[in-house]
Amino acid sequence: MSAKILVAQGGGPTAVINQSLVGVVLEARRQAGVTAVYGARHGVRGIINEDFVDLGQETSHNLELVAGTPAAALGSTRDKPDAAYCHKIFTVLQAHGITHFFYIGGNDSSDTVRIVAEEAAAANYPLRCIHIPKTIDNDLVGNDHTPGFASAARFVVQAFAGANLDNAALPGVYVGVVMGRHAGFLTAASSLAKKFEDDGPHLIYVPERVFDIDKFRADVKATYDKYGRCVIAVSEGIHDADGTPILSRLAGDLERDAHGNVQLSGTGALADLLCEEIKKTGIKRVRGDTFGYLQRSFVGCVSDVDQREAREVGEKAVQFAFHGKDNGSVAIKRVGYYSVNYELIPLATVAGKTRHMEDEFIAASGTDVTDAFRLYLRPLLGSNLPDAYRLRPNAVAKVLNKG
Amino acid sequence: MSAKILVAQGGGPTAVINQSLVGVVLEARRQAGVTAVYGARHGVRGIINEDFVDLGQETSHNLELVAGTPAAALGSTRDKPDAAYCHKIFTVLQAHGITHFFYIGGNDSSDTVRIVAEEAAAANYPLRCIHIPKTIDNDLVGNDHTPGFASAARFVVQAFAGANLDNAALPGVYVGVVMGRHAGFLTAASSLAKKFEDDGPHLIYVPERVFDIDKFRADVKATYDKYGRCVIAVSEGIHDADGTPILSRLAGDLERDAHGNVQLSGTGALADLLCEEIKKTGIKRVRGDTFGYLQRSFVGCVSDVDQREAREVGEKAVQFAFHGKDNGSVAIKRVGYYSVNYELIPLATVAGKTRHMEDEFIAASGTDVTDAFRLYLRPLLGSNLPDAYRLRPNAVAKVLNKG
Missing domain, CATH: 3.40.50.450 (Rossmann fold)
Known part of the structure; x- marks a missing residue:
């Protein structure tokens, strides 16, 4: 035959x-x-x-x-x-x-x-x-x-590991917007970039939880007050209690695709709009990146x-x-x-069904993942994942300002 | 002593x-x-x-x-x-x-x-x-x-190599905005992502050349008509004949830093605004990414x-x-x-001086680099640079629509 x-x-x-x-x-x-x-x-x-x-x-x-x-x-x-x-x-x-x-x-x-x-x-x-x-x-x-997920997740991990180091060197607030219209797995992957307790991302927002802009500002302010900086991972698909994308709420007229969905990728608008919200808290240095197509197409990660x-x-x-x-x-x-x-x-x-992040993967705070998720994701990221090191504190006594 | x-x-x-x-x-x-x-x-x-x-x-x-x-x-x-x-x-x-x-x-x-x-x-x-x-x-x-330049350049090369493949798979226009307020070296590095004649980036805009928005739209349209797609590398520092940043011209009020400079990084506004300009030509699928902090901080590139x-x-x-x-x-x-x-x-x-891209590195078109630049940059990128491969054309004869 x-x-x-x-x-x-x-x-x-x-x-x-x-x-x-x-x-x-x-x-x-x-x-x-x-x-x-x-x-x-x-x-x-x-x-x-x-x-x-x-x-x-x-x-x-x-x-x-x-x-x-x-x-x-x-x-x-x-x-x-x-x-x-x-x-x-x-x-x-x-x-x-x-x-x-x-x-x-x-x-x-x-x-x-x-x-x-x-x-x-x-x-x-x-x-x-x-x-x-x-x-x-x-x-x-x-x-x-x-x-495909694991490699994109690896990109997100390496990106946030670097963004965290950069943010620690020049403190402020950093927002990284990650792909994922309905499922937060890729955004949640950013949690694997954390090594030390004070490392970012400090806050993670996935579409499986309702996004409240007032709570968001308060979360960021509290983190900034604690660490003097704040690194945030946000899914492009975050939405309010009615299911309306936050991008639609904050922005005006938006491009829709053949499926009637708002265009979320290929625009930096959500990151920019969230940065504007954060600046309302009085924090000065606020920067936003949208990982965009890099996270699915970057050659060599x-x-x-x-x-x-x-x-x-x-x-x-x-x-x-x-x-x-x-x-x-x-x-x-x-x-x-x-x-x-x-x-x-x-x-x-x-066919035609969508999996969402399981509840057991999302921390009660709604802005972090659980150890179950970390354990789930780690082997998928593969071998030779880059690691970040820091100097150990050995403070030198002040001479002029001894107080 | x-x-x-x-x-x-x-x-x-x-x-x-x-x-x-x-x-x-x-x-x-x-x-x-x-x-x-x-x-x-x-x-x-x-x-x-x-x-x-x-x-x-x-x-x-x-x-x-x-x-x-x-x-x-x-x-x-x-x-x-x-x-x-x-x-x-x-x-x-x-x-x-x-x-x-x-x-x-x-x-x-x-x-x-x-x-x-x-x-x-x-x-x-x-x-x-x-x-x-x-x-x-x-x-x-x-x-x-x-x-520091060479590693950031390597990131830009790997990013555009991937963006080009992604754009070839799902054709449209892709704009990638690269750091570099006054010098176009990093944006120009994108040229090393090209392997085949029809690969992107097809157009490269550096701050060493005056940026004209009408010519830009015409360049993009012509490239799109030729290849059915277009990948563009743009420096965040592009400016008009008066030296006014294009971001300032297209957008409204903008944050300025302690040096009095407009905030160019940490915002996706320029990419988004250029995408709007491109859509005026009638091209439908237009996507913009701003490489942002990833290009200087990404761990593992x-x-x-x-x-x-x-x-x-x-x-x-x-x-x-x-x-x-x-x-x-x-x-x-x-x-x-x-x-x-x-x-x-x-x-x-x-001290306090700024080097710009030498004229011999910029092609006469103003939207490409010269072989002298490619020769200059290649050794800096280092070893084991990822390479992109494609299937070779072996068309199968049509059965239903033989015409």
């Missing part, structure tokens, strides 16, 4: 999504009966446009180099297919005689895979459909964590654990397809501290 | 300024006759407050670990001492019997060293004063380049060449002080491709 493979990448790029791509390609190329391994350019959009590349003509050596390169080597898309769009996808797959469809992406992508699988079943067309997890937001249900797992979910996807009989989504399950296994879970389990 | 050493760090922290500190400390500790090696907390402010730590009681092992940590381990300051402030500095040095004063910083810091040296000379007090170069802006005259040289300028400062008879500023001179020597140049040569 001959097989034709199609693989595509969807949604926001990550540091390791190409590992998953190459995991699929190399594993597919070694399966008996596989006559073609195609890649669609720019996700589902490339499928409906029949914009395919033949990955059977790519050298193994170059594939390995691409695997180590961030972003999405096939290109990606923000298209969120509806039923009609999915029907077009199916029509193209059928026309090209595709027997196995692999889509690497987040919860929207898994929903696309689910609908295409239903189209194929309804048409009685033999098509194996596998979703491969990917998202820096870590918001896929059924997974201990998702490929990657977790080796993330790389390995991203590669494996791609490989396992092909193995599940060729050794099993079900469609599904590859899920990462934690076993031991630290190791993982992979399972194929039903597409409906993952 | 006994000697007492004081070392301090001033201005914006860098990834390698602690290498210079440790270079001074370890080299000073091994000099015959040295009875004390003190560090001032938070630069000149720590001096006038007699806030000293005894670095003779610090272990060599911990000093080595601190050397590898970014920011300023002693703390820094933005104070820009006037004559009265410098007199206070001298009074404290005299009271503590300091014989050798080392100040690690930029052109403002070298001016402080110059004035303090004059105070000492006027009082006939034997004080050796050495300025040790440091600045991510690379704007010190008399130096081939300055410690450092040039090994920069580390080595930052260490050596600290060591050489002590050797010039103990083996020579002049005050001065340690300067890096390039010899061969690639190696450096160190010279002690007069404080007045460096």
